[in-house]
Amino acid sequence: MGRVERERERPQGQAQGAGGGRGDGPGSVLVGVDGSESALRAVEAAAHEARVRGARLTVVHAFIWPLLKVSLDPSPYGPADGGLRRQAQEIVDTAVAHARASVPGVEVTGEVVTGEPLTVLATRSRSAGLVVVGSRGLGAFTGLLLGSVAVHLAAHAACPVLVVRGREKPAGPVLLAVDGSRDADAAVSFAFAEAADRGAELRAVHTWTPSSGPADPTPLFHGTEEIRSEEERVLAQALAGARERWPEVPVEWRLVRGRPRAVLLEESADARLLVMGARGRGGFAGLLLGSVGQALLHHAECPVAVVRDGSGER
Incomplete structure (x- = not known):
């Protein structure tokens, strides 16, 4: 999975990466993940976009819990490798591994960024070439067709936004x-x-x-x-x-x-x-x-x- 490195301070908070990180660039592809199946589909699509663009892929998980002042460490009554911080890192590690398995050879970095998902992704979109998100996240209500992050990001991002929904037809136009x-x-x-x-x-x-x-x-x-x-x-x-x-x-x-x-x-x-x-x-x-x-x-x-x-x- 690569060595976990601590990155420089960002406006959204401190970020940690799986496989290191060099920040976004004008042609880079950014994908938001939350551990959902929809997010993994987005990761796969983002990896393909990064490959055809010859760009780097950055996987980002917005970690809101530090802002709510809750404990991030393992519970004294639970496993030693538990806790919200570890859970957030596992979401990123899984997504990075999925990207590398889906599109071998693509350059992938992963980050856990403190902040609310829409704010984090909208801010990072200012220095990216494309932002990719799934159509629904873990917080979606049953029957809701599109997650709130996806629809709001499409309205507020500074770069193009790809919302992965439906089925891509490889032979279609x-x-x-x-x-x-x-x-x-x-x-x-x-x-x-x-x-x-x-x-x-x-x-x-x-x-x-x-x-x-x-x-x-x-x-x-x-x-x-x-x-x-x-x-x-x-x-x-x-x-x-x-x-x-x-x-x-x-x-x-x-x-x-x-x-x-x-x-x-x-x-x-x-x-x-x-x-x-x-x-x-x-x-x-x-x-x-x-x-x-x-x-x-x-x-x-x-x-x-x-x-x-x-x-x-x-």
Whole structure:
């Protein structure tokens, strides 16, 4: 497992690593673990991401108990190797071993960091290239489709976030949700890079409807075909620059009449990865994660990557 070393002080608290640690870097992959089966799936996905990126993988467990002033040492009535501190280290050691077994050769470090999970991962995302989390942790209530850390991190992280959910289809395309927003522009670059790394086809999907609701006056001034032509232009323009940068990536683009939530959920059934911007064109000012994005995080049938404006380049 490697020698356990004490690292330098971090804003979140003192960290300890399995296999040492050199901190995060702009291209590094960070994965949060809590000992759950969902977290181990995330570790596996993160290890594969680190390999294709040629990056280091850092496994992090946020250790909140010191903040609550509870005893971390073994109980006098329990085994000598027990206690919360040892339990936290075992979570990290197990995850590091799982990463190395899943993707031999990838550089992996592990850390136990004092702090609350969302705060720790959001802070560390400022110096990482990608953060990976499972869709549900040990604290999830029965029937809850997405853990609170996953959904909040997707809204607050400074780098792209990969939420490992559903089933990845190895032969499926990388599915890109295109809506012409600034965040969608960042998602385009991220999706093309992912498709290139995986040797996969990119399927770009843009949805449109004649109106957004009963109060939308657009159909009164523009015919249906005129609206469709404009949305087709939005899709072509969104892809143009990326197709020049990644000419090796085969692209299928679909202009689909329908609501984005329903269309993208259906498209996710055969995808290996769904990439979307954090907010769409219809997002309310100040809303960190659009309603369509939240629906996809909860119900998509494949892993979902959420990319914020300016965070998709690598």
